[in-house]
Each structure stands twice: as C-alpha cells, then as structure tokens.
Amino acid sequence: MxxxxxxxxxxxxxxxxxxxxxxxxxxxxxxxxxxxxxxxxxxxxxxxxxxxxxxxxxxxxxxxxxxxxxxxxxxxxxxxxxxxxxxxxxxxxxxxxxxxxxxxxxxxxxxxxxxxxxxxxxxxxxxxxxxxxxxxxxxxxNPNTVKAQARHSNQNYAAHKQQIEEILERDKRQKRTKSSTKEK
Structure with missing residues (x-):
C-alpha cells in the first residue's frame, strides 16, 4: 500500500x-x-x-x-x-x-x-x-483463473520441494534396484 x-x-x-x-x-x-x-x-x-x-x-x-x-x-x-x-x-x-x-x-x-x-x-x-x-x-x-491456479501450484511445489525431491530420488533408487535384480 x-x-x-x-x-x-x-x-x-x-x-x-x-x-x-x-x-x-x-x-x-x-x-x-x-x-x-x-x-x-x-x-x-x-x-x-x-x-x-x-x-x-x-x-x-x-x-x-x-x-x-x-x-x-x-x-x-x-x-x-x-x-x-x-x-x-x-x-x-x-x-x-x-x-x-x-x-x-x-x-x-x-x-x-x-x-x-x-x-x-x-x-x-x-x-x-x-x-x-x-x-x-x-x-x-479472480481466484479461479488458470493464472491463479498455476500460482497456487507453484507455491505448493515450493513449499514441498524438498519432500518431492526426496520422493523422486527414492523412486529412482527403487527403479535401479528393480532393474539390477531383473538382470541377475
């Protein structure tokens, strides 16, 4: 103001x-x-x-x-x-x-x-x-516009970025483990 x-x-x-x-x-x-x-x-x-x-x-x-x-x-x-x-x-x-x-x-x-x-x-x-x-x-x-929803999504991502990255990293490790198990 x-x-x-x-x-x-x-x-x-x-x-x-x-x-x-x-x-x-x-x-x-x-x-x-x-x-x-x-x-x-x-x-x-x-x-x-x-x-x-x-x-x-x-x-x-x-x-x-x-x-x-x-x-x-x-x-x-x-x-x-x-x-x-x-x-x-x-x-x-x-x-x-x-x-x-x-x-x-x-x-x-x-x-x-x-x-x-x-x-x-x-x-x-x-x-x-x-x-x-x-x-x-x-x-x-205008809380229901696409622009507002995108902003809300970006704020949610920023607030949970570390958790999301940890989940993605865990999923990558699990995929590597599964693929190395299949090869054996």
Missing part, C-alpha cells in the same frame, strides 16, 4: 510529449483533408485514427497514469489533475497482464473512459512492491 509515482522526466516525454505530438499529427491530418497540408488522404485518415486513439488514451481515459495510490479501501490512478478511484470492495473483475517493466491493468472489464491502465512499474518509485500488490489483488479477486 502506498503511493507510486512515475518518474517525472520519463512521464513528461513518454506520455505528455507523445500526446502533444499526436495532437499536432491530428491537426496536420485534418489540414490534409482540406488540402492545407500535402499528405495523401488515406495516410491522413490512418494517422488521424492512430493519433486520435493515443490522444484519447493519454488525456481522456488516463490510460497512462502518473501516480497510483493504494490504501485500505481503494486504488486510484491519477494524471493531469484527474483521478479515477475504485473502491476495492466494489471491484468484481481485476486482470493484470504482465510485461517487462509495466503492467496492463483492467478493472471491472474497463471501458472507454476509465478502467484500462498501463502502469509503468519499471519507472515508478518502489515499482516492485506495486507489481506484487497488483498480482496479489488479482489473485484475490
């Missing part, structure tokens, strides 16, 4: 600058439709769609939060003076897709305006603790 903040310089470039650049690309694409800018209309349409989607995710949906705050009762994602807060008891679906240095989090199936977040744990203060909390909470909310 705590507050996790995306490194200011990285956030400024990776999120804010890219969002502003996409605004410029949208304006250039719109200008191309009115023959104010030399760009084929097909390319302008593709650029408009891709850049518009990025602008939406950056400034409207807050898909790339600057700050994640977790307390006993809620989780909040914040950027640009706006916060999406979710009461933990009201969350019925919570999925985390794991990528190196980042997590894609969907809350209550996500939507166009809120509930879908790219959390850049690799560039956040104490990002490892945030990754651990996100994973643990996902298992609490």
């Amino acid at each position: 705590g507050t996790y903040i995306y490194d200011a310089k990285r956030f400024g470039f990776s999120v804010t600058f890219i969002g502003i650049f996409c605004i410029a690309m949208c304006l250039a694409s719109i200008a191309a439709f009115f023959n104010m800018f030399s760009l084929p209309k097909g390319i302008a349409a593709v650029v408009l769609i891709v850049a518009g989607y990025q602008i939406w995710n950056t400034f409207i949906a807050l898909a790339n939060p600057r700050q994640v705050t977790i307390d006993e009762h809620s989780i909040a994602f914040s950027a640009y003076g706006r916060t999406d807060r979710f009461v933990l008891d009201d969350i019925h679906a919570f999925t985390v897709r794991e990528f190196p240095g980042k997590r894609y989090v969907r809350i209550n199936e996500g939507g166009l305006l809120r509930g879908r977040y790219w959390v850049q744990t690799g560039f956040m203060d104490n990002g490892e603790a945030l990754e651990a909390w996100l994973s643990e909470f996902e298992y609490q909310v």
